[in-house]
Amino acid sequence: MLELRIARRIGALELRVELTLDREAALIAGPNGAGKSTLLRLLLGVLRPETGRIALEGRTLFDAAAAIDLAVEERELGYLPQDYALFPHLDVMGNATFGLARLPRRERLRRAGEWLEKLGVGHLARRFPAGLSGGERQRVALARSLARNPRALLLDEPFAALDPIARRELRGSMRSWLQEWRLPALIVSHDSADAVLADRIAVMEHGQLVQQDTLEELRRAPASAFVAGFVSATPDSA
Amino acid sequence: MRLRAASAWGAAQLFASALLGLFLLLPVVALFAGSSWDDFSSGLRNPLLLPALRLSLLTTGSSLALVVGLGSLVAWRVARNPGRASRWMEAITQLPAVIPPAVAGVGLLLAFGRRGLFGGWLDRHGIALAFTTPAVILAEAFVSAPFFVQAAIAAFRRLDENLLVVARTLGASPFRTFARVGLPLAAPGLAAGAAMSWARAVGEFGATLFFAGNMTGRTQTMPLAIYTAMESDLHAAQALSLVMVLLAFALLFILRRLAPGGALPGTELPGA
Numbered sequence: 001m002l003e004l005r006i007a008r009r010i011g012a013l014e015l016r017v018e019l020t021l022d023r024e025a026a027l028i029a030g031p032n033g034a035g036k037s038t039l040l041r042l043l044l045g046v047l048r049p050e051t052g053r054i055a056l057e058g059r060t061l062f063d064a065a066a067a068i069d070l071a072v073e074e075r076e077l078g079y080l081p082q083d084y085a086l087f088p089h090l091d092v093m094g095n096a097t098f099g100l101a102r103l104p105r106r107e108r109l110r111r112a113g114e115w116l117e118k119l120g121v122g123h124l125a126r127r128f129p130a131g132l133s134g135g136e137r138q139r140v141a142l143a144r145s146l147a148r149n150p151r152a153l154l155l156d157e158p159f160a161a162l163d164p165i166a167r168r169e170l171r172g173s174m175r176s177w178l179q180e181w182r183l184p185a186l187i188v189s190h191d192s193a194d195a196v197l198a199d200r201i202a203v204m205e206h207g208q209l210v211q212q213d214t215l216e217e218l219r220r221a222p223a224s225a226f227v228a229g230f231v232s233a234t235p236d237s238a
Numbered sequence: 239m240r241l242r243a244a245s246a247w248g249a250a251q252l253f254a255s256a257l258l259g260l261f262l263l264l265p266v267v268a269l270f271a272g273s274s275w276d277d278f279s280s281g282l283r284n285p286l287l288l289p290a291l292r293l294s295l296l297t298t299g300s301s302l303a304l305v306v307g308l309g310s311l312v313a314w315r316v317a318r319n320p321g322r323a324s325r326w327m328e329a330i331t332q333l334p335a336v337i338p339p340a341v342a343g344v345g346l347l348l349a350f351g352r353r354g355l356f357g358g359w360l361d362r363h364g365i366a367l368a369f370t371t372p373a374v375i376l377a378e379a380f381v382s383a384p385f386f387v388q389a390a391i392a393a394f395r396r397l398d399e400n401l402l403v404v405a406r407t408l409g410a411s412p413f414r415t416f417a418r419v420g421l422p423l424a425a426p427g428l429a430a431g432a433a434m435s436w437a438r439a440v441g442e443f444g445a446t447l448f449f450a451g452n453m454t455g456r457t458q459t460m461p462l463a464i465y466t467a468m469e470s471d472l473h474a475a476q477a478l479s480l481v482m483v484l485l486a487f488a489l490l491f492i493l494r495r496l497a498p499g500g501a502l503p504g505t506e507l508p509g510a
Contacts, residue, residue, distance in 0.1 A: 046403055072406035079407040085400040089422045098418075099408030141404075148408060 002152050002184040006042055006052035006062070015039065015207035021152075025178045025185040026212070027195055029230055030204035036188045039204070040154050043186070044079055045072040056184070057151050078150030078183075082157040084141035086129035092116065092140050093125040099148040115143035119177075135166040146181070153178075153185040159194065171197065192233045203227050269479055281477015289455040290463035291481070297371065297459060298439040301378035305386045305439075306432055313390030314416055317397075328391065335384035342380055343448025350376065350449075373450035374457050378439035385438050389431020393424035433493050437486065 002021040009015070015035045019026070028036050041047040043054060045061070048069060054062040056077075061070045086095050096112035103111065116122040119139040129137060138158065145153070158174065159167040175197050178185055187197055195201055195215050202212035203226065211223035215231065222228035281287065312331060316324040334342060350357045351368040360367060367373050397420060405415040421428070443461040450457040452466060460482055468475040 044403060044407060072403065073409050073411060075407070077407055079404060081400040081404060083398075083400065085398065085404040087401060087405075087419060087423075098405070098410070101409065101414070144408065150407075 001058075002054075002056050002186075004043065004052070004054045006049035006054060008038070008042060008047065008049045010038060010047075013038065013207050015042070017204075017207075017209055019202060019209065019212070021184040021186065021200075023182040023184055024199040025187060025197055026200045026202050027198035028186055028188045028202050028204055029190065029192070029195075031226055032190070034204040035207040036204055037156065038207075040079075040156055040186070040188060043075075043154060044077060045070060045075055059151075076148070076151045078142075078145030078148070078153045080138070080141050080145060080153070080155045080158060082160055084137045084161070086132075086137055086141055086144075088129050091126050091128050092121065092132075095129070095140055096125075096144045096147055099144060112143070112147050115147045116140070119143045133166065134162045135170050138162070138170060142177075150183070153181075153183050155185065155187045157189055157191075158187060159189075159191065192230050195231075201231075203230065266483065269476060269483055273473075273476055273480065277473055278477055278480055281474060281480065284467065284474050284477060286454065286458070286463040286467055286474070287478055287481065290458050290460045290478075293371070293374070293455065293458065294440060294460040297374045297378055298436055300375045301382060301439050302386075302432060302436050304375070304379045305383045305435055306428075309383060309387040309390055310421075310428065313387050314394055314420065317391050317394035318402075331387040332384050334380050335388075339381055339442065339444030340448060343377065343445035346373070346377060346380060346445060346449040368449060369451040369453070369457065371450075371456055374446050374459060377445040377449045378442045381442050381445055382435040382439040386428075386431045386435035389434065390424070390428055393427025393431070394420060396427070397423055430493060433489060437489055440482070440485065 001023070002019075004020075005018045007014075007016045013033070013035050015038055017035075017039055028039065030036050038047065042049050043061075049062060049064060051064045052062070053060065053064070056075070060066070060068050061075050062068060086092075087098065090098065093109070093112060093116070096116055097108045100108040100111060113122060113125070116125060119142055121136055121139045121143065124132065124136060124140070129140070132140065138161075159171055162170060171194065178197060187194060199214070200212060201215055201218055202209050203218070203224070204210070205224060205226055211218060211227055218227055218231045222231060309331075312327060316328050316331075337345070347354065347368055349355050350360065350373070352358070352361050352366065354368075357367065367376065401419055401423070402415055405419045406412070410418065440459075441461060442459070443465070446457065446459060447462060447465075452458050452462045454463075458466065460478065464475050464478045464482070467478055
């Protein structure tokens with residue numbers, strides 16, 4: 001379970017978010033500048049909240065009152081940025097083993113190889129990121145994160161960098177993966193088609209969550225013009 | 239009308255290219271032109287050459303190691319932590335690029351000389367810096383640091399922030415992120431900056447003369463040897479200069495290999 005209650009002011013944006021996520025996926029939607037990416041940076045530990053608390057699976061990642069602030073590398077979060085951020089100087093296997101430095105070499109290769117296979121990119125192990133398609137990069141980046149057994153997954157616009165065909169295909173795969181892994185997952189997206197990935201949709205405007213509920217509930221009683229527009233553009237299935 | 243203006247503009251560019259190109263090439267051509275193979279081989283046998291060449295390689299190697307070692311950490315800090323302190327640090331590391339070398343030499347002497355600001359303390363502990371080989375290294379490090387640091391800051395700033403964040407989420411400590419992601423990705427820019435910095439150190443003359451003197455085998459680097467040779471024999475100076483030019487060409491060749499596009503990444507000249 002991921003629990004957060006944090007606040008942070010950055011320039012004109014006053015971010016104030018309360019969210020509890022069981023082993024489920026939530027879509028964070030909202031207009032540009034609503035603070036979605038800032039929320040991810042606060043969770044990752046790149047930015048520090050001014051007040052509040054973040055806990056994951058009973059472990060406190062951040063607590064302003066208790067002066068707890070775990071470093072990024074101690075938070076055990078899987079993070080997939082928009083461009084997937086594969087290390088260009090390492091091949092696919094080098095990327096997938098990057099997070100397993102503490103394991104003996106053989107174990108490292110075995111675990112990374114397993115995840116690459118699971119995501120259907122095992123045959124690319126010796127290729128470099130520059131030679132991969134967008135979809136392949138996403139799979140490699142996911143394998144790289146998951147090989148570390150993260151306790152939660154943060155996906156930033158996971159399909160924005162893909163062409164429409166790859167986008168539809170990977171969205172379908174991602175949906176079944178998320179159901180299989182049962183990790184708390186936050187998916188930041190401005191694309192309403194991504195709603196099919198999530199059990200719940202949280203809409204963010206001006207740094208606040210204005211409404212969070214299932215797609216049906218958002219449709220029935222949208223709390224704002226943005227919510228109404230967002231859900232009306234949502235197809236019913238992938 | 240417009241066509242004629244355009245062709246005049248084109249002609250101006252061609253004229254400027256020809257003029258500047260000639261001006262920059264002519265002295266190099268002159269170095270080769272008036273000299274025969276005999277001149278060159280007698281230059282190679284000049285008693286000043288070997289000690290000076292050895293000293294130049296030793297001191298510039300040391301100053302480069304000093305500048306790259308400290309400069310990489312400073313540049314990383316400045317590039318990754320924008321703020322007032324970083325702006326100050328960046329300005330400080332650029333300072334030597336706008337200080338004339340002779341002035342730098344006087345400054346170094348007033349700082350580290352026996353009666354200098356810091357030299358007095360060193361002297362009481364039995365350490366004399368001025369007019370020693372370490373003084374040559376310090377002078378070279380002083381004048382060449384800006385070239386490397388500026389290139390390194392630029393190279394580190396160009397890194398994709400997401401790569402560094404992802405490395406951290408994959409369990410890498412800040413140091414491992416620097417060593418395994420930052421350094422290798424910035425390597426071409428760092429190498430080009432190191433080469434520029436080294437070229438500046440090899441050519442260093444004024445600060446060395448004032449702070450370290452001109453003693454054969456101890457503080458007489460190649461440029462100072464040329465200066466000394468020039469006083470008695472222009473031919474010897476020319477021969478020594480040829481050796482340095484060939485060294486410079488070798489360096490230029492390496493630089494072009496590092497940056498095949500021609501433009502050198504991260505070598506924006508500091509200061510000016």
